Amino acid sequence: xxxxxxxxxxxxxxxxxxxxxxxxxxxxxxxxxxxxxxxxxxxxxxxxxxxxxxxxxxxxxxxxxxxxxxxxxxxxxxxxxxxxxxxxxxxxxxxxxxxxxxxxxxxxxxxxxxxxxxxxxxxxxxxxxxxxxxxxxxxxxxxxxxxxxxxxxxxxxxxxxxxxxxxxxxxxxxxxxxxxxxxxxxxxxxxxxxxxxxxxxxxxxxxxxxxxxxxxxxxxxxxxxxxxxxxxxxxxxxxxxxxxxxxxxxxxxxxxxxxxxxxxxxxxxxxxxxxxxxxxxxxxxxxxxxxxxxxxxxxxxxxxxxxxxxxxxxxxxxxxxxxxxxxxxxxxxxxxxxxxxxxxxxxxxxxxxxxxxxxxxxxxxxxxxxxxxxxxxxxxxxxxxxxxxxxxxxxxxxxxxxxxxxxxxxxxxxxxxxxxxxxxxxxxxxxxxxxxxxxxxxxxxxxxxxxxxxxxxxxxxxxxxxxxxxxxxxxxxxxxxxxxxxxxxxxxxxxxxxxxxxxxxxxxxxxxxxxxxx
Ligand SMILES: Cc1cc2nc3c(=O)[nH]c(=O)nc-3n(C[C@H](O)[C@H](O)[C@H](O)COP(=O)(O)OP(=O)(O)OC[C@H]3O[C@@H](n4cnc5c(N)ncnc54)[C@H](O)[C@@H]3O)c2cc1C
Numbered sequence: 001x002x003x004x005x006x007x008x009x010x011x012x013x014x015x016x017x018x019x020x021x022x023x024x025x026x027x028x029x030x031x032x033x034x035x036x037x038x039x040x041x042x043x044x045x046x047x048x049x050x051x052x053x054x055x056x057x058x059x060x061x062x063x064x065x066x067x068x069x070x071x072x073x074x075x076x077x078x079x080x081x082x083x084x085x086x087x088x089x090x091x092x093x094x095x096x097x098x099x100x101x102x103x104x105x106x107x108x109x110x111x112x113x114x115x116x117x118x119x120x121x122x123x124x125x126x127x128x129x130x131x132x133x134x135x136x137x138x139x140x141x142x143x144x145x146x147x148x149x150x151x152x153x154x155x156x157x158x159x160x161x162x163x164x165x166x167x168x169x170x171x172x173x174x175x176x177x178x179x180x181x182x183x184x185x186x187x188x189x190x191x192x193x194x195x196x197x198x199x200x201x202x203x204x205x206x207x208x209x210x211x212x213x214x215x216x217x218x219x220x221x222x223x224x225x226x227x228x229x230x231x232x233x234x235x236x237x238x239x240x241x242x243x244x245x246x247x248x249x250x251x252x253x254x255x256x257x258x259x260x261x262x263x264x265x266x267x268x269x270x271x272x273x274x275x276x277x278x279x280x281x282x283x284x285x286x287x288x289x290x291x292x293x294x295x296x297x298x299x300x301x302x303x304x305x306x307x308x309x310x311x312x313x314x315x316x317x318x319x320x321x322x323x324x325x326x327x328x329x330x331x332x333x334x335x336x337x338x339x340x341x342x343x344x345x346x347x348x349x350x351x352x353x354x355x356x357x358x359x360x361x362x363x364x365x366x367x368x369x370x371x372x373x374x375x376x377x378x379x380x381x382x383x384x385x386x387x388x389x390x391x392x393x394x395x396x397x398x399x400x401x402x403x404x405x406x407x408x409x410x411x412x413x414x415x416x417x418x419x420x421x422x423x424x425x426x427x428x429x430x431x432x433x434x435x436x437x438x439x440x441x442x443x444x445x446x447x448x449x450x451x452x453x454x455x456x457x458x459x460x461x462x463x464x465x466x467x468x469x470x471x472x473x474x475x476x477x478x479x480x481x482x483x484x485x486x487x488x489x490x491x492x493x494x495x496x497x498x499x500x501x502x503x504x505x506x507x508x509x510x511x512x513x514x515x516x517x518x
Pocket of ligand 1: 104136137138139140141142143144145146147169170171172207358361362363364365366367368371
């Protein structure tokens, strides 16, 4: 039996080290020098050296670039181990850079590792892996990002070159990257920074708006084959989405930790705010959502390891959507429980809150992923034959009866029992009796209309008028022979609201009368 939710001790040791290292080394370094890792080129040499020292410690532990498989130069730990690592790194903004697994380089390395030639790997994958280079991924176009069929950027072969024309935006780090991986309708290309024809328009901060004006690249800058760009994009994005979701687990755990700490640290109306039930509700709801997200992400990681990213694409989409949703819900509650403080930049909550809608959008909006999930799910189904669904109970009962016909035919008591069931069934407009075979009817004819709701909606058993009447509640009651089975049948059969009320009262009356529950 390999259905195991525990972490092997050797890996747990690594995780403990990572947690300690992030908390004791990366977090203080980032708080003291916020730009030293984010814009390394502008940082003083002493800070770059310090960051390099931290990276060396990661390398010495064999944890550098852990997202890459062995055959392409990484340690090849697989997605489950990676998920457990990211669950820690995601708390500390600079940690992915110190561990050599920051976006968008990871996705571009994924493409180069899988589709690059040996020469391309040498020129671009190696330096990216060693962080001697930074990259950008340029896919989204201003007139439409969700649907690649709207894209207009194309390349044309011209002798030994390709000539690229088009317009992209939200190309993160486009201005500062050494190479830009650009998606054309007929191929994916590497464009080196400084190539003539690259025009940078005013973009949204680090997300560059780029015009490609007759950008000429040598033919060996094509990644994969001509016409393969969608396949490469799919490969690239599926890794990125699950990595983001893994790091979102870290974020929601942080928000939950903060919420719990605050709840037992503040008082209102003479008690800790954790004593207020609505605060307890917020904590419990958050805990459940965090657990669900975490398990979904881990199971999806396990699926990627066992059946591959393509086969797990619906789950990857589900992780991406649930990560954003959980982040939104849990951070909102943490925000709220921190009162005014939660609304400021004095804790990480405000930044986490802002990242929730961003997460719903980047790597494709939730709606598009829902379409994929549904499409993949529906592939597993077939339409039912005829008018009725497979779960249509009369047909299922008939088939079940046929299966046991031998038993009915061979035993007179069973035969009588079945005949009695059929009699009761024929008396009920729902196709089933509200009372079990051999039981007296339970509802009184003296029951007042007010206690049962409108006459018109009353259960057929009530209209037929059997049984006794409870003086206390004014509801129809059974004798002590009322069994749980019959009570349950009534609850199951009564779909209208008034019947539920009736059934609940009946259950209470049953208990008062000391009716048998089995
Ligand atoms: C922080 C950030 C970083 C990013 N980095 C990069 C990057 O490095 N490189 C890059 O290429 N892109 C990047 N993007 C862009 C991102 O991939 C796109 O924003 C995303 O794919 C959506 O495209 P769009 O913005 O054009 O939205 P649109 O395609 O215009 O969609 C807008 C809305 O229309 C609706 N919609 C669209 N399609 C459907 C559908 N099929 N069914 C139902 N509703 C639908 C949805 O409500 C959707 O949210 C980044 C975005 C963000 C926010």
